[in-house]
Amino acid sequence: MSNLDQVFVTLLHWVVGLVPASLQPWVSTLVIILAIMTVFGTCFALTTILERKILGRMQNRYGPNRVGPCGLFQPVADGIKMLTKEDIVPFSSDQVVHFLAPLVLTIPIWLAFAVIPFGRNMTAIDLNAGLLFFFAIGSASELAVFMAGWAGQNKYSLLGAMRAVAQMISYEVPLVLAAVPVVMLAGSLSLNDIVQAQSGYIAGGLPRWNVLTPWGLAAFIMFLIAATAESNRSPFDLPEGESEIIAGYLTEYSGFKYALFFLGEYMGLFAITSLAVTLFLGGWHAPLPVLEWLPSWFWFGLKFSALIFGFIWIRATLPRLRLDQMLSLAWKFLVPLALLNLLAAAVWHWSGQCRLFPGSMAVRWLVCAAILVFPGIRLGRSLNGLSATPRQYRYAK
Amino acid sequence: MPSDITFYLLAALTLAGAVAAMSLRNIVHCVLCAAGAFAGLAGIYLQLNAEFVGVAQLLVYVGAVAILLVFTILLTHGADVKLGSALISSGWKTGLAISALVLVCLVVPVLTSPGLRHEAASGVVAPMMQKIGEQLMGQCVLPLETTGLLLTAALLGAVVIAMNDKTAAGPKTGVPPNHEAGKEPGLR
Amino acid sequence: MLGSGIIRGMIETGRNFVGSYFVKDRLTTVQYPEEKLAPQENARTIPFLVYDGDDAAAGLRCTACTICEQECPPKCIYIIKDKAKKPDFVGKMQLFPAVFDIDISVCMSCGICAEVCPFESIKMDQVFTLSSDTRFGSLLLHKEQLAKSNDYFRKIHPTDATAIDAERAETKSKAEAKARAAAAAPAAPAVPAAPTKAVTP
């Protein structure tokens, strides 16, 4: 069964084999780039349609089913529409920044896929500072969002850009802090080592994934909240809050540039989801030893699509947060809990070594969980308290 | 050979970004070119196998400092620069002479001194994340803690300085400034 | 408890999602071009002319009395009387319109013309797919396009149609009875008086 698992790797070696030795490094990187782009390109097309259909089904309606069999050609129709729409550049905007913004947003996000392990030895580049590289690339998109908002020279887009940048900065802190305990326990920043640390099974049954440890579960939930905020989705889509400020920083864009922003947003979501799978759900490891025969990239795909469905599910349920609620959630709830999580992970790691008495596994679980749950509820209650104070309205003097 | 081309490419990108950052009229373009220069520099670090520094540079400069500069521009309305104002301060000739002098006295020793000519870089360094971690926590733990302290102090200081001191001068300081060119608003 | 509201919301949407695949009556959307909802009986869009029998020209009930033309608020009806006359359903000689145009782009479907018409000839139709390619030409409907048979009328407005038909049948029978009586009476005193001219009710 291992040849099915390594089918892509053997394919790559076969293709690289065809080329003379001098060109081989170039061709192999080219093939990898091509593979990532086609896979995530089709994934992007599929997710746009699946998102609308799932949202529809959750609101007791069908979702697009006109173009193609039950709507599967809808992304083709959307694509053609986006490409043929006139690309309006407002007169007063400075053309250079207006043109560069979508590029500066989408190109770094494609780079982020270079470090993610999609399957057993299926990682494009195994940087030993892979996780840090991923966050550095993620932070470059804030500048692009500002450029987009600034280029339009209109108040709404600048306001939207300000909100987006404030949101992305304040949610990058909990995102990174949630990933720190994983690095602490795995002992390395390289994503391959992190996935390796999560291999193996406890007592033949439970996989050794990070999400099954108390600090891992808390970090996973915080990571998902910060990920939805980082990719400007669902309850945190303040930057393009349609009802309030038209389309935020996307107001001045149409046609192909708008499609690029759309692509950038979804690729950001895919990158963050694949990172969440690698850090917390054991990358490409099978959940049970008996299921080992399925190929590793299949498990990665399964967990990936489960998380994407979760994001869409959250989007179908939760209303949009107010700006102050969103920021106070980040700074007053997520950051302190993430710091506390470091402590819980340390206690978990330390208590792992000493086997004091037989039932120590359960006690260890409870102790770490207790460190997180009680302060969490306490903080949560203070969070609700925040919104309980009546809003004061300052009328124009 | 390919590493030469990438080096020259990245060097050209960085220099072009730096020169543009210093010479453009529109400030927002300056900051974006500066961010381009920082990114080019991060590329050079990565090319020099200093992964951690390259990625840290990318994270800190392109991710944070550029956004900080842009926020300052917007808060100080520097963007709508009055067209009449001169780009360069009056005594620019002496300034330019001094900077040329600085350039010369930096480049001459580099080109003449024999010691700096060795071609081959010393062997490929092993993955050094663990070594950096050990050094940070081992030999340089004191600088690490003081930097942490300094960063928190800088954080609080920056917030206190930039905070809109409503209490001191009453709410009216929050009134947006007027834009007439040249009219000196009353000093408060 | 923290986050319980979120969980309850997620369960609700989850139930919708799962239910939409199994419970058929959850999804109430009507796929329009394929499935059509039957319009309500008193729905109305634009007026049409009713004719009896199967020949539109002969059976047209409209007698060109132009009351509807005067009553129409946006003035979108345009009638020209014809010189000749034709017998109506009772056999009485009535005028009829040579030209009867309605500009449906102006008509606001108020239904006043249908209310004021004394001869039950103009009624409100329920067809709404009226779009056309030319802006002026095809939105001005002429007499031929407006005329529709009485059984179409009976199909779309069953209650009104049956009431009107009953009433017309009754007047028709009364008129025939009178006509028969008139025909019989002149037979009896036909001898003494000169023949009277045609009876006008």
Place this chain on the structure above:
Amino acid sequence: MTTPLSHYLVLSALLFSVGFAGAVLRRNVILVLIGIELMLNAANLNFIGFWRYGAHPEALTGVMFAIFSIAIAAAEAAVGLALVIAIYRHRRTVQVDQFNSLKG
């Protein structure tokens, strides 16, 4: 890796002088700060250059220096820009020439 060390040093010298010229010549205080950032980056480039071409790269001193200098440069930028905002609030201008009166 055939590019000699001197190329890196020339590049950092150029960067340093461009930053210096900008800081000295430009009137807008934000550009002075950008000039200072460029100078700091030029210095970092020297550190990494010498570390990479130095006798024993496993000592990692150059890298340590560069890391700490990046952190401190970020803190310095933050405080500098906070000062700019504070000055702007009182002077309503960011032109360096007009910061001449030492009055409070």
